[in-house]
Amino acid sequence: MTRRTYGQHCGLARALEIVGERWALLIVRDLLVGPKRFTDLRNGLARIPTNVLSARLKELEHAEVVRRRVLPRPAGSVVYELTEYGGELEEVVLRLSRWGSRTLGEPGPDDIVTVDSLITAVRSAFHPEAAGGPDVSYELRAGEIVIHVIVGGGRLDVAQGALPGAGLVIETDSPAQALPAVGTGFAEAVAGGGVRLTGDPALLRRFAEIFHH
Amino acid sequence: MTRRTYGQHCGLARALEIVGERWALLIVRDLLVGPKRFTDLRNGLARIPTNVLSARLKELEHAEVVRRRVLPRPAGSVVYELTEYGGELEEVVLRLSRWGSRTLGEPGPDDIVTVDSLITAVRSAFHPEAAGGPDVSYELRAGEIVIHVIVGGGRLDVAQGALPGAGLVIETDSPAQALPAVGTGFAEAVAGGGVRLTGDPALLRRFAEIFHH
DNA sequence: CTGGATCCCTCACGATACTG
DNA sequence: CAGTATCGTGAGGGATCCAG
Numbered sequence: 001m002t003r004r005t006y007g008q009h010c011g012l013a014r015a016l017e018i019v020g021e022r023w024a025l026l027i028v029r030d031l032l033v034g035p036k037r038f039t040d041l042r043n044g045l046a047r048i049p050t051n052v053l054s055a056r057l058k059e060l061e062h063a064e065v066v067r068r069r070v071l072p073r074p075a076g077s078v079v080y081e082l083t084e085y086g087g088e089l090e091e092v093v094l095r096l097s098r099w100g101s102r103t104l105g106e107p108g109p110d111d112i113v114t115v116d117s118l119i120t121a122v123r124s125a126f127h128p129e130a131a132g133g134p135d136v137s138y139e140l141r142a143g144e145i146v147i148h149v150i151v152g153g154g155r156l157d158v159a160q161g162a163l164p165g166a167g168l169v170i171e172t173d174s175p176a177q178a179l180p181a182v183g184t185g186f187a188e189a190v191a192g193g194g195v196r197l198t199g200d201p202a203l204l205r206r207f208a209e210i211f212h213h
Numbered sequence: 214m215t216r217r218t219y220g221q222h223c224g225l226a227r228a229l230e231i232v233g234e235r236w237a238l239l240i241v242r243d244l245l246v247g248p249k250r251f252t253d254l255r256n257g258l259a260r261i262p263t264n265v266l267s268a269r270l271k272e273l274e275h276a277e278v279v280r281r282r283v284l285p286r287p288a289g290s291v292v293y294e295l296t297e298y299g300g301e302l303e304e305v306v307l308r309l310s311r312w313g314s315r316t317l318g319e320p321g322p323d324d325i326v327t328v329d330s331l332i333t334a335v336r337s338a339f340h341p342e343a344a345g346g347p348d349v350s351y352e353l354r355a356g357e358i359v360i361h362v363i364v365g366g367g368r369l370d371v372a373q374g375a376l377p378g379a380g381l382v383i384e385t386d387s388p389a390q391a392l393p394a395v396g397t398g399f400a401e402a403v404a405g406g407g408v409r410l411t412g413d414p415a416l417l418r419r420f421a422e423i424f425h426h
Numbered sequence: 427c428t429g430g431a432t433c434c435c436t437c438a439c440g441a442t443a444c445t446g
Numbered sequence: 447c448a449g450t451a452t453c454g455t456g457a458g459g460g461a462t463c464c465a466g
Contacts, residue, residue, distance in 0.1 A: 004439095004457085007260040009320035009389050010330035011337060012242055012306060015313025020238070022458070029225050038429050047220040049459050054430060063316070078429070088312060093225060095305050100228025103276070103298070107222035117223035124224060176222050217438085217458095235439070251448050262440050267449060291448075 018063045019089065023048050024056050025096070028082065028089050030116045031066065033159075035081035044114045060086070097124035101183050102213055113175030115145050119158045121182050122149060125211040126156050136206055139166040142178035151210060168199035168207070183213040231276045232302065236261050237269050238309070241295065241302050243329045244279065246372075248294035257327045273299070310337035314396050315426055326388030328358050332371045334395050335362060338424040339369050349419055352379040355391035364423060381412035381420070396426040 004021075006013040019025050023045065030036060030044045042053060057080055060066035065086035071077050082089075097120050107113075118140070135152040139162055148163030149156070170186060172178045172195050181189035185208025189195050197204065217234075219226040232238050236258065243249060243257045255266060270293055273279035278299035284290050295302075310333050320326075331353070348365040352375055361376030362369070383399060385391045385408050394402035398421025402408050410417065 005321070005324075006236075006239065006258075007321075007323055007325060008239070008258075008330060009317070009324040009326050009392060011310040011312070011314030011317055011334055011392075012330070013239060013313070014317045015309040016238060018313065018316075020233070020235070022233070023219075025229060025233070026219065026221070026226060039427090042429095045219075045221075047459085049461090050430065051432080051460095052458060055457095085316070092305055092308050092312065095308070096228040097224040099224070099301060099305065100226070100231065101224030103231075104222070104224055104227045108218070108220075110220055111218075111222035112220060113222050117221060117225070121224055179222060179224075255448090260440085262442090263449065264441095264451085265439065268438090 018060070018065060021056065021059070023052055024060065025089075025093060027053070027056055027060065028065070028086065029093050029097075029120050030114075031080060031082045031086070032090055032093060033116045033119050035069070035079040037077055037079050041080065044116050046112055046114075065089070093120070094124040097121065098213055101125075101179075104180070107176040107179075111176070113142070113145070113179060115147065115160050118142060118145055118175060118178060118182075119147055119160070121179055122147070122158050122211060123156065125182050125185075125213055127210055127212070128154060128156075130209045131156065133206075136168075136203055136210075137163055137166045138203070138207060139163045139169045140178060141169065141171040142175040143173060145175050145178075166199065168197060168201070168203040170204075170207075171196040171198070182211060185209065185212045231273070231278060234269065234272070236265060237273065238302075238306060240266070240269055240273065241278070241299060242306050242310075242333050243327075244293060244295045244299070245303055245306060246329045246332050248282070248292040250290055250292050254293065257329050259325055259327075278302070306333070307337040310334065311426055314338075314392075317393070320389040320392075324389070326355070326358070326392060328360065328373050331355060331358055331388060331391060331395075332360055332373070334392055335360070335371050335424065336369065338395050338398075338426055340423055340425070341367060341369075343422045344369065346419075349381075349416055349423075350376055350379045351416070351420060352376045352382045353391060354382065354384040355388040356386060358388050358391075379412065381410060381414070381416040383417075383420075384409040384411070395424060398422065398425045 005017055026045055030041060061068055064083050066080050067083050069079050069081060071079060131151050131154045138149040140147050146162050147160050149158050177194055187208045218230055239258055243254055274281055277296050279293050280296050282292050282294060284292060344364050344367045351362040353360050359375050360373055362371050390407055400421045
Protein backbone atom coordinates (compact mmCIF):
# COMPACT_ATOMS: atom_id res chain seq x y z
CA MET A 1 0.00 0.00 0.00
CA THR A 2 1.91 3.00 -1.25
CA ARG A 3 0.54 6.13 0.33
CA ARG A 4 -0.72 8.58 -2.20
CA THR A 5 0.62 11.96 -1.23
CA TYR A 6 0.50 15.51 -2.53
CA GLY A 7 4.15 16.26 -1.95
CA GLN A 8 3.33 19.24 0.22
CA HIS A 9 4.18 19.79 3.85
CA CYS A 10 0.83 21.37 4.62
CA GLY A 11 -1.97 20.81 7.09
CA LEU A 12 -4.64 20.74 4.44
CA ALA A 13 -2.70 18.32 2.26
CA ARG A 14 -2.19 16.10 5.28
CA ALA A 15 -5.90 16.21 6.09
CA LEU A 16 -6.78 15.30 2.52
CA GLU A 17 -4.37 12.41 2.58
CA ILE A 18 -6.29 11.07 5.58
CA VAL A 19 -9.93 11.84 4.80
CA GLY A 20 -9.74 13.06 1.20
CA GLU A 21 -9.95 9.66 -0.42
CA ARG A 22 -13.19 8.66 -1.97
CA TRP A 23 -15.92 7.60 0.52
CA ALA A 24 -13.82 8.50 3.58
CA LEU A 25 -15.84 11.49 4.74
CA LEU A 26 -19.10 9.67 4.15
CA ILE A 27 -17.87 6.95 6.47
CA VAL A 28 -17.02 9.64 9.01
CA ARG A 29 -20.49 11.14 8.52
CA ASP A 30 -22.15 7.88 9.47
CA LEU A 31 -19.83 7.26 12.39
CA LEU A 32 -20.52 10.75 13.72
CA VAL A 33 -24.07 9.58 14.31
CA GLY A 34 -22.82 6.61 16.30
CA PRO A 35 -20.60 3.50 16.29
CA LYS A 36 -21.46 1.00 13.60
CA ARG A 37 -20.68 -2.49 12.44
CA PHE A 38 -19.17 -3.22 9.06
CA THR A 39 -22.54 -4.24 7.69
CA ASP A 40 -24.27 -1.16 9.03
CA LEU A 41 -21.77 1.01 7.21
CA ARG A 42 -22.19 -1.07 4.10
CA ASN A 43 -25.94 -0.57 4.20
CA GLY A 44 -25.64 3.15 4.84
CA LEU A 45 -23.26 3.54 1.91
CA ALA A 46 -25.10 1.31 -0.50
CA ARG A 47 -22.80 1.77 -3.47
CA ILE A 48 -19.47 1.31 -1.74
CA PRO A 49 -17.56 -1.83 -2.76
CA THR A 50 -16.70 -3.89 0.28
CA ASN A 51 -13.00 -3.86 -0.49
CA VAL A 52 -13.02 -0.07 -0.57
CA LEU A 53 -14.90 0.07 2.72
CA SER A 54 -12.43 -2.37 4.18
CA ALA A 55 -9.46 -0.39 2.89
CA ARG A 56 -10.84 2.94 4.13
CA LEU A 57 -11.49 1.58 7.59
CA LYS A 58 -7.93 0.29 7.79
CA GLU A 59 -6.52 3.61 6.64
CA LEU A 60 -8.71 5.60 9.01
CA GLU A 61 -7.77 3.25 11.82
CA HIS A 62 -4.10 3.69 11.01
CA ALA A 63 -4.52 7.47 11.07
CA GLU A 64 -6.26 7.16 14.44
CA VAL A 65 -9.46 8.64 13.15
CA VAL A 66 -11.40 5.41 13.65
CA ARG A 67 -11.08 2.75 16.32
CA ARG A 68 -12.02 -0.90 15.79
CA ARG A 69 -13.55 -2.30 18.92
CA VAL A 70 -14.70 -5.81 19.75
CA LEU A 71 -17.83 -5.70 21.83
CA PRO A 72 -17.79 -7.63 25.11
CA ARG A 73 -19.57 -10.94 25.31
CA PRO A 74 -22.15 -12.07 24.54
CA ALA A 75 -22.33 -9.81 21.50
CA GLY A 76 -18.76 -10.44 20.48
CA SER A 77 -19.22 -8.45 17.31
CA VAL A 78 -17.03 -5.71 15.96
CA VAL A 79 -17.90 -2.05 15.83
CA TYR A 80 -16.12 0.92 14.34
CA GLU A 81 -16.24 4.23 16.15
CA LEU A 82 -14.57 7.59 15.86
CA THR A 83 -11.66 8.46 18.07
CA GLU A 84 -11.59 11.87 19.68
CA TYR A 85 -9.42 13.07 16.80
CA GLY A 86 -11.93 11.72 14.33
CA GLY A 87 -14.79 13.32 16.20
CA GLU A 88 -13.19 16.70 15.68
CA LEU A 89 -14.19 16.41 12.04
CA GLU A 90 -17.78 17.11 13.03
CA GLU A 91 -17.66 20.82 12.26
CA VAL A 92 -16.03 20.18 8.89
CA VAL A 93 -18.60 17.56 7.94
CA LEU A 94 -21.53 19.73 9.00
CA ARG A 95 -20.21 22.78 7.16
CA LEU A 96 -19.52 20.79 4.02
CA SER A 97 -22.96 19.27 4.30
CA ARG A 98 -24.59 22.68 4.54
CA TRP A 99 -22.45 24.04 1.72
CA GLY A 100 -23.38 21.19 -0.59
CA SER A 101 -27.05 21.23 0.39
CA ARG A 102 -27.46 24.63 -1.16
CA THR A 103 -26.79 23.31 -4.66
CA LEU A 104 -28.42 19.96 -4.17
CA GLY A 105 -30.74 19.60 -7.12
CA GLU A 106 -33.44 17.07 -7.73
CA PRO A 107 -32.62 13.55 -6.59
CA GLY A 108 -31.56 11.20 -9.35
CA PRO A 109 -33.66 8.11 -9.95
CA ASP A 110 -31.21 5.92 -8.06
CA ASP A 111 -30.27 8.39 -5.34
CA ILE A 112 -31.06 7.22 -1.87
CA VAL A 113 -31.51 9.02 1.43
CA THR A 114 -30.31 7.25 4.53
CA VAL A 115 -31.12 7.76 8.18
CA ASP A 116 -27.65 9.06 8.89
CA SER A 117 -27.66 11.50 6.01
CA LEU A 118 -30.99 12.91 7.17
CA ILE A 119 -29.74 13.24 10.73
CA THR A 120 -26.64 14.98 9.40
CA ALA A 121 -28.77 17.31 7.29
CA VAL A 122 -30.79 18.34 10.34
CA ARG A 123 -27.66 18.90 12.39
CA SER A 124 -26.06 20.95 9.64
CA ALA A 125 -29.13 23.17 9.40
CA PHE A 126 -29.14 23.89 13.13
CA HIS A 127 -28.71 27.49 14.26
CA PRO A 128 -27.81 27.53 17.96
CA GLU A 129 -28.35 31.25 18.29
CA ALA A 130 -32.03 30.71 17.45
CA ALA A 131 -32.41 27.75 19.79
CA GLY A 132 -33.03 29.62 23.02
CA GLY A 133 -36.43 29.79 24.62
CA PRO A 134 -38.60 26.88 25.69
CA ASP A 135 -37.65 23.34 24.76
CA VAL A 136 -39.26 21.83 21.72
CA SER A 137 -39.33 18.37 20.19
CA TYR A 138 -40.24 16.98 16.81
CA GLU A 139 -40.70 13.66 15.15
CA LEU A 140 -39.79 13.49 11.46
CA ARG A 141 -41.32 10.70 9.44
CA ALA A 142 -39.89 10.61 5.94
CA GLY A 143 -41.03 7.51 4.15
CA GLU A 144 -39.48 4.57 5.96
CA ILE A 145 -37.15 6.81 7.94
CA VAL A 146 -38.17 8.05 11.36
CA ILE A 147 -36.01 10.36 13.44
CA HIS A 148 -36.62 12.68 16.33
CA VAL A 149 -35.29 16.12 17.10
CA ILE A 150 -35.04 17.60 20.55
CA VAL A 151 -33.98 21.18 21.17
CA GLY A 152 -33.40 21.82 24.83
CA GLY A 153 -31.31 24.35 26.70
CA GLY A 154 -30.03 25.73 23.42
CA ARG A 155 -28.59 22.34 22.51
CA LEU A 156 -29.62 19.86 19.85
CA ASP A 157 -30.21 16.15 19.98
CA VAL A 158 -31.10 14.25 16.82
CA ALA A 159 -31.40 10.50 16.64
CA GLN A 160 -33.12 7.65 14.91
CA GLY A 161 -36.51 6.44 16.04
CA ALA A 162 -39.88 7.78 17.05
CA LEU A 163 -40.52 10.15 19.93
CA PRO A 164 -43.85 9.58 21.62
CA GLY A 165 -45.03 12.89 22.99
CA ALA A 166 -43.21 14.99 20.46
CA GLY A 167 -44.63 18.48 20.18
CA LEU A 168 -45.07 18.16 16.43
CA VAL A 169 -44.90 15.25 14.02
CA ILE A 170 -43.81 16.21 10.50
CA GLU A 171 -44.42 13.61 7.86
CA THR A 172 -43.45 13.43 4.20
CA ASP A 173 -44.04 10.64 1.72
CA SER A 174 -40.40 10.19 0.83
CA PRO A 175 -37.06 11.04 2.45
CA ALA A 176 -36.09 13.01 -0.65
CA GLN A 177 -38.94 15.42 0.04
CA ALA A 178 -37.79 15.93 3.60
CA LEU A 179 -34.26 16.89 2.67
CA PRO A 180 -34.82 20.23 0.92
CA ALA A 181 -37.60 20.92 3.39
CA VAL A 182 -35.16 20.78 6.29
CA GLY A 183 -33.14 23.45 4.50
CA THR A 184 -36.07 25.82 4.38
CA GLY A 185 -37.45 24.88 7.77
CA PHE A 186 -40.31 23.10 6.00
CA ALA A 187 -41.91 26.48 5.34
CA GLU A 188 -42.15 26.14 1.58
CA ALA A 189 -42.72 22.42 1.71
CA VAL A 190 -45.83 22.74 3.85
CA ALA A 191 -47.15 25.57 1.70
CA GLY A 192 -46.56 23.48 -1.40
CA GLY A 193 -48.33 20.46 0.02
CA GLY A 194 -47.12 16.93 0.49
CA VAL A 195 -46.37 17.40 4.16
CA ARG A 196 -48.65 16.27 6.95
CA LEU A 197 -48.52 17.75 10.45
CA THR A 198 -49.74 16.25 13.68
CA GLY A 199 -49.56 18.21 16.89
CA ASP A 200 -49.08 21.91 17.56
CA PRO A 201 -48.81 23.65 14.16
CA ALA A 202 -47.29 26.72 15.80
CA LEU A 203 -44.15 24.69 16.39
CA LEU A 204 -43.52 24.64 12.67
CA ARG A 205 -42.58 28.31 12.64
CA ARG A 206 -40.18 27.62 15.47
CA PHE A 207 -38.63 24.80 13.45
CA ALA A 208 -38.04 27.14 10.54
CA GLU A 209 -36.28 29.61 12.81
CA ILE A 210 -34.01 27.00 14.32
CA PHE A 211 -33.31 25.00 11.17
CA HIS A 212 -32.48 26.43 7.77
CA HIS A 213 -29.49 26.76 5.48
CA MET B 214 -17.30 13.64 -18.75
CA THR B 215 -19.42 11.23 -16.77
CA ARG B 216 -19.99 12.56 -13.29
CA ARG B 217 -18.78 10.22 -10.62
CA THR B 218 -21.45 10.17 -7.98
CA TYR B 219 -22.10 8.54 -4.64
CA GLY B 220 -25.71 7.67 -5.33
CA GLN B 221 -26.90 9.57 -2.30
CA HIS B 222 -29.18 12.56 -2.17
CA CYS B 223 -27.18 14.27 0.55
CA GLY B 224 -25.51 17.63 1.03
CA LEU B 225 -22.19 16.12 2.03
CA ALA B 226 -22.18 13.73 -0.91
CA ARG B 227 -22.97 16.62 -3.21
CA ALA B 228 -20.14 18.69 -1.71
CA LEU B 229 -17.72 15.82 -2.17
CA GLU B 230 -18.78 15.37 -5.75
CA ILE B 231 -17.78 19.00 -6.32
CA VAL B 232 -14.66 19.47 -4.23
CA GLY B 233 -13.88 15.93 -3.12
CA GLU B 234 -11.88 14.96 -6.18
CA ARG B 235 -8.18 14.79 -5.86
CA TRP B 236 -6.42 18.21 -5.83
CA ALA B 237 -9.68 20.17 -5.84
CA LEU B 238 -9.47 21.58 -2.32
CA LEU B 239 -5.79 22.42 -2.77
CA ILE B 240 -6.76 24.49 -5.79
CA VAL B 241 -9.40 26.19 -3.65
CA ARG B 242 -6.79 26.77 -0.96
CA ASP B 243 -4.57 28.67 -3.35
CA LEU B 244 -7.44 30.63 -4.85
CA LEU B 245 -8.60 31.65 -1.37
CA VAL B 246 -5.36 33.59 -1.12
CA GLY B 247 -6.14 35.39 -4.36
CA PRO B 248 -6.91 35.01 -8.08
CA LYS B 249 -4.27 33.15 -10.04
CA ARG B 250 -3.27 32.26 -13.54
CA PHE B 251 -3.00 28.67 -14.72
CA THR B 252 0.76 28.71 -14.37
CA ASP B 253 0.63 30.21 -10.88
CA LEU B 254 -1.60 27.34 -9.79
CA ARG B 255 0.69 24.88 -11.51
CA ASN B 256 3.68 26.25 -9.61
CA GLY B 257 1.85 26.24 -6.30
CA LEU B 258 0.79 22.63 -6.79
CA ALA B 259 4.07 21.35 -8.12
CA ARG B 260 3.05 17.72 -8.52
CA ILE B 261 -0.28 18.20 -10.24
CA PRO B 262 -0.39 16.99 -13.84
CA THR B 263 -1.49 19.80 -16.10
CA ASN B 264 -4.35 17.81 -17.55
CA VAL B 265 -5.71 17.18 -14.07
CA LEU B 266 -5.42 20.87 -13.22
CA SER B 267 -7.19 21.65 -16.44
CA ALA B 268 -9.95 19.15 -15.73
CA ARG B 269 -10.45 20.34 -12.14
CA LEU B 270 -10.71 23.96 -13.18
CA LYS B 271 -13.36 23.07 -15.73
CA GLU B 272 -15.32 21.04 -13.18
CA LEU B 273 -15.07 23.76 -10.54
CA GLU B 274 -16.10 26.34 -13.09
CA HIS B 275 -19.08 24.22 -14.07
CA ALA B 276 -20.08 23.92 -10.43
CA GLU B 277 -19.77 27.70 -10.09
CA VAL B 278 -17.08 27.45 -7.49
CA VAL B 279 -14.46 29.04 -9.75
CA ARG B 280 -14.81 31.74 -12.37
CA ARG B 281 -12.52 32.07 -15.38
CA ARG B 282 -11.90 35.70 -16.14
CA VAL B 283 -10.00 37.35 -18.97
CA LEU B 284 -8.14 40.38 -17.70
CA PRO B 285 -8.78 43.64 -19.55
CA ARG B 286 -6.22 44.91 -22.02
CA PRO B 287 -3.32 45.23 -22.14
CA ALA B 288 -2.79 42.23 -19.90
CA GLY B 289 -5.21 40.04 -21.79
CA SER B 290 -4.30 37.03 -19.71
CA VAL B 291 -6.62 34.64 -17.95
CA VAL B 292 -7.10 34.33 -14.22
CA TYR B 293 -9.10 31.94 -12.12
CA GLU B 294 -10.87 33.22 -9.06
CA LEU B 295 -13.37 31.93 -6.57
CA THR B 296 -17.02 32.82 -6.90
CA GLU B 297 -18.89 33.83 -3.78
CA TYR B 298 -20.08 30.26 -3.45
CA GLY B 299 -16.50 29.03 -3.72
CA GLY B 300 -15.33 31.58 -1.19
CA GLU B 301 -17.71 30.09 1.34
CA LEU B 302 -15.38 27.11 1.52
CA GLU B 303 -12.92 29.22 3.49
CA GLU B 304 -14.04 27.99 6.90
CA VAL B 305 -13.94 24.38 5.76
CA VAL B 306 -10.46 24.75 4.31
CA LEU B 307 -9.12 26.49 7.41
CA ARG B 308 -10.64 23.93 9.75
CA LEU B 309 -9.34 21.02 7.71
CA SER B 310 -5.95 22.71 7.60
CA ARG B 311 -5.85 23.06 11.37
CA TRP B 312 -7.12 19.52 11.86
CA GLY B 313 -4.44 18.07 9.61
CA SER B 314 -1.68 20.27 11.01
CA ARG B 315 -1.95 18.56 14.34
CA THR B 316 -0.73 15.24 12.93
CA LEU B 317 1.66 16.72 10.42
CA GLY B 318 4.89 14.84 11.00
CA GLU B 319 8.33 15.57 9.72
CA PRO B 320 8.45 16.78 6.14
CA GLY B 321 9.43 14.16 3.62
CA PRO B 322 12.55 14.73 1.55
CA ASP B 323 10.51 15.88 -1.44
CA ASP B 324 7.81 17.76 0.44
CA ILE B 325 7.59 21.40 -0.40
CA VAL B 326 6.09 24.39 1.38
CA THR B 327 4.52 27.06 -0.77
CA VAL B 328 3.64 30.65 -0.05
CA ASP B 329 -0.06 29.92 -0.16
CA SER B 330 0.18 26.95 2.14
CA LEU B 331 2.09 29.02 4.69
CA ILE B 332 -0.44 31.84 4.45
CA THR B 333 -3.21 29.29 4.92
CA ALA B 334 -1.42 27.79 7.91
CA VAL B 335 -1.19 31.20 9.59
CA ARG B 336 -4.84 31.92 8.89
CA SER B 337 -5.90 28.55 10.23
CA ALA B 338 -3.97 29.14 13.46
CA PHE B 339 -5.60 32.51 14.05
CA HIS B 340 -7.66 32.97 17.22
CA PRO B 341 -9.84 36.06 16.83
CA GLU B 342 -10.81 36.11 20.49
CA ALA B 343 -7.15 36.70 21.37
CA ALA B 344 -6.66 39.35 18.72
CA GLY B 345 -8.01 42.34 20.64
CA GLY B 346 -5.74 45.00 22.04
CA PRO B 347 -3.27 47.13 20.16
CA ASP B 348 -2.50 46.37 16.54
CA VAL B 349 0.58 44.30 15.78
CA SER B 350 2.42 43.35 12.64
CA TYR B 351 4.97 40.71 11.74
CA GLU B 352 7.16 39.75 8.87
CA LEU B 353 7.82 36.03 8.43
CA ARG B 354 10.89 35.05 6.47
CA ALA B 355 11.00 31.30 5.91
CA GLY B 356 13.74 30.45 3.49
CA GLU B 357 12.78 31.96 0.16
CA ILE B 358 9.26 32.69 1.33
CA VAL B 359 8.41 36.05 2.80
CA ILE B 360 4.97 36.91 4.09
CA HIS B 361 3.58 39.53 6.42
CA VAL B 362 0.94 39.34 9.09
CA ILE B 363 -1.10 42.28 10.30
CA VAL B 364 -3.51 42.02 13.22
CA GLY B 365 -5.63 45.15 13.51
CA GLY B 366 -9.02 45.81 15.04
CA GLY B 367 -9.37 42.14 15.90
CA ARG B 368 -9.05 41.21 12.23
CA LEU B 369 -6.29 39.40 10.38
CA ASP B 370 -4.51 40.21 7.15
CA VAL B 371 -1.90 37.84 5.79
CA ALA B 372 -0.25 38.25 2.43
CA GLN B 373 2.88 37.61 0.47
CA GLY B 374 5.80 40.00 0.60
CA ALA B 375 7.85 41.96 3.09
CA LEU B 376 6.47 44.54 5.47
CA PRO B 377 8.90 47.38 6.17
CA GLY B 378 8.22 48.66 9.64
CA ALA B 379 6.85 45.39 10.95
CA GLY B 380 6.95 45.19 14.73
CA LEU B 381 8.84 41.94 14.64
CA VAL B 382 10.64 39.99 11.96
CA ILE B 383 10.67 36.22 12.49
CA GLU B 384 13.11 34.32 10.36
CA THR B 385 13.71 30.60 9.89
CA ASP B 386 16.13 28.88 7.58
CA SER B 387 13.51 26.81 5.80
CA PRO B 388 9.75 27.02 5.32
CA ALA B 389 9.38 23.56 6.84
CA GLN B 390 10.70 24.91 10.12
CA ALA B 391 8.20 27.72 10.10
CA LEU B 392 5.18 25.50 9.69
CA PRO B 393 5.14 23.66 13.02
CA ALA B 394 6.34 26.84 14.65
CA VAL B 395 3.21 28.68 13.56
CA GLY B 396 1.21 25.98 15.30
CA THR B 397 2.93 26.62 18.61
CA GLY B 398 3.17 30.37 18.18
CA PHE B 399 6.91 29.95 17.66
CA ALA B 400 7.32 29.48 21.39
CA GLU B 401 9.07 26.12 21.25
CA ALA B 402 10.83 26.91 18.01
CA VAL B 403 12.58 29.94 19.44
CA ALA B 404 13.54 28.07 22.58
CA GLY B 405 14.91 25.24 20.46
CA GLY B 406 16.97 27.57 18.31
CA GLY B 407 17.00 28.01 14.57
CA VAL B 408 14.81 31.09 14.67
CA ARG B 409 16.12 34.64 14.44
CA LEU B 410 14.19 37.63 15.68
CA THR B 411 14.55 41.26 14.69
CA GLY B 412 12.50 43.92 16.41
CA ASP B 413 10.53 43.90 19.62
CA PRO B 414 10.95 40.44 21.20
CA ALA B 415 7.95 41.06 23.44
CA LEU B 416 5.76 40.75 20.37
CA LEU B 417 6.61 37.08 20.16
CA ARG B 418 4.51 36.26 23.21
CA ARG B 419 1.66 38.12 21.62
CA PHE B 420 2.08 36.06 18.46
CA ALA B 421 1.84 32.87 20.45
CA GLU B 422 -1.40 34.05 22.04
CA ILE B 423 -2.98 34.96 18.75
CA PHE B 424 -1.69 32.04 16.69
CA HIS B 425 -1.64 28.41 17.75
CA HIS B 426 -3.46 25.17 17.00
C1' DC C 427 -25.73 -14.29 9.05
C1' DT C 428 -21.60 -11.16 9.89
C1' DG C 429 -17.15 -9.61 8.40
C1' DG C 430 -14.64 -9.44 5.39
C1' DA C 431 -11.01 -11.21 1.22
C1' DT C 432 -10.28 -12.04 -3.81
C1' DC C 433 -10.76 -11.39 -8.64
C1' DC C 434 -11.29 -8.83 -12.82
C1' DC C 435 -12.40 -4.87 -15.44
C1' DT C 436 -12.62 0.01 -16.18
C1' DC C 437 -11.46 4.56 -15.81
C1' DA C 438 -9.28 8.41 -13.37
C1' DC C 439 -4.94 9.84 -12.28
C1' DG C 440 0.05 10.61 -13.19
C1' DA C 441 4.02 11.45 -16.30
C1' DT C 442 5.54 13.28 -20.36
C1' DA C 443 5.45 15.27 -24.82
C1' DC C 444 3.65 18.56 -27.67
C1' DT C 445 0.98 22.72 -29.71
C1' DG C 446 -1.41 27.45 -30.41
C1' DC D 447 2.04 31.16 -21.19
C1' DA D 448 -1.88 28.16 -21.34
C1' DG D 449 -3.20 24.58 -22.00
C1' DT D 450 -4.16 19.66 -25.16
C1' DA D 451 -2.73 14.80 -26.52
C1' DT D 452 -1.08 10.41 -25.51
C1' DC D 453 -0.34 6.51 -22.85
C1' DG D 454 0.78 3.46 -18.80
C1' DT D 455 -0.53 2.41 -14.06
C1' DG D 456 -3.13 1.76 -10.09
C1' DA D 457 -7.27 2.83 -7.43
C1' DG D 458 -12.17 2.29 -7.55
C1' DG D 459 -16.40 -0.42 -9.07
C1' DG D 460 -18.85 -4.71 -9.12
C1' DA D 461 -19.38 -9.51 -8.38
C1' DT D 462 -18.17 -13.47 -6.13
C1' DC D 463 -16.20 -16.33 -2.63
C1' DC D 464 -14.84 -17.79 2.06
C1' DA D 465 -14.11 -18.21 7.19
C1' DG D 466 -16.09 -17.85 11.80
